[in-house]
Amino acid sequence: MKTTAKLALLIVILIVLSPLGLLLPALLKAGPAWGEWGVGELQALIGYVPRGLEKLSAIWDAPMVGYVCKGWSQKGILHLSAGYIISAVTGIGIVAAITIVLGKLLSGKK
Amino acid sequence: MHIPDGYLGPATSGFFYAAMVPVWMVCSKMVKKTLKAKQVPLLAIGAAFSFVIMMFNVPIPGGSTGHAVGGVLVAILLGPWAATIAITVALVVQALLFGDGGITAIGANCFNMAFVSVFAGYYAYRFLRIRAAANSTRTVFAAGVAAYIGINAAALCAGIEFGLQPLLYHTAAGQPLYCPYGLKVAITTMSGEHLLVFGWIEAIVTALVVKYLQKQDLELLTLNQ
Numbered sequence: 001m002k003t004t005a006k007l008a009l010l011i012v013i014l015i016v017l018s019p020l021g022l023l024l025p026a027l028l029k030a031g032p033a034w035g036e037w038g039v040g041e042l043q044a045l046i047g048y049v050p051r052g053l054e055k056l057s058a059i060w061d062a063p064m065v066g067y068v069c070k071g072w073s074q075k076g077i078l079h080l081s082a083g084y085i086i087s088a089v090t091g092i093g094i095v096a097a098i099t100i101v102l103g104k105l106l107s108g109k110k
Numbered sequence: 111m112h113i114p115d116g117y118l119g120p121a122t123s124g125f126f127y128a129a130m131v132p133v134w135m136v137c138s139k140m141v142k143k144t145l146k147a148k149q150v151p152l153l154a155i156g157a158a159f160s161f162v163i164m165m166f167n168v169p170i171p172g173g174s175t176g177h178a179v180g181g182v183l184v185a186i187l188l189g190p191w192a193a194t195i196a197i198t199v200a201l202v203v204q205a206l207l208f209g210d211g212g213i214t215a216i217g218a219n220c221f222n223m224a225f226v227s228v229f230a231g232y233y234a235y236r237f238l239r240i241r242a243a244a245n246s247t248r249t250v251f252a253a254g255v256a257a258y259i260g261i262n263a264a265a266l267c268a269g270i271e272f273g274l275q276p277l278l279y280h281t282a283a284g285q286p287l288y289c290p291y292g293l294k295v296a297i298t299t300m301s302g303e304h305l306l307v308f309g310w311i312e313a314i315v316t317a318l319v320v321k322y323l324q325k326q327d328l329e330l331l332t333l334n335q
Contacts, residue, residue, distance in 0.1 A: 003327035021166040030169030052287035057116035062209030096154040103150035
């Protein structure tokens, strides 16, 4: 098997395992990354929400925010894990497509 | 280390967008010169790897989470210019589609993870493996140490960016308008976490892949020299 094929297979394995990135923190009661709190978490943490932060934090409404499928956030761990895998497949598909187009444009015929 | 919308003030966000424009331009120019068409699939795999490895949130029990970035690994295989482009694509998709990192902070997040981390790690790798054969243990070691240095350089930058906000933006009464934590807390936490935990994840992941490639396809480790 060619190296690129093997590495692509590695990516597929990582996609399948990706819900670990969701389940392990939940299991070990770890919160969000430092500096990545939502407005509610920040309120609980410091007792207020900085005014500029509150305004700016809602500037963009991402379609699959938090790697969760729309409407699945309260449906339990199976939906969250499935959504995580769907997010990984979608994200990687788009990232790979853009990189291939950019790479082809830049590399030319060398 | 994905700074969300609202944690950096407008001028800081604008500054990092402005700083990244010339970086992206120079990187495109260098990639145009050096990248071969047959390397494009590997570039896509590199970007995909970075995207998915960032989804593996590693917990500090009862504390926060963090993750590897993979940028130094891509730089080792394809050079720092191509790696900057690949990680930028991953970060932009994460921000736009998944709200991971703010859209106003794309400049800063790319500066930290796609630029500083990649170049610091790449040159550390080049330095550490001077005169080492591609299949040597020192090459694996150099990759791991370089990855550790790279991600920690990015974490330090993120800590400084967060920590400057209360100094730059506050109400007349002194209440912060954006990130509420100052330099001391932000740098200690960001650097502390990455020096003690997440840096090691980045180092191990990078060293393991390099070790694997030594057996699988040694040419990949010599191409970019």
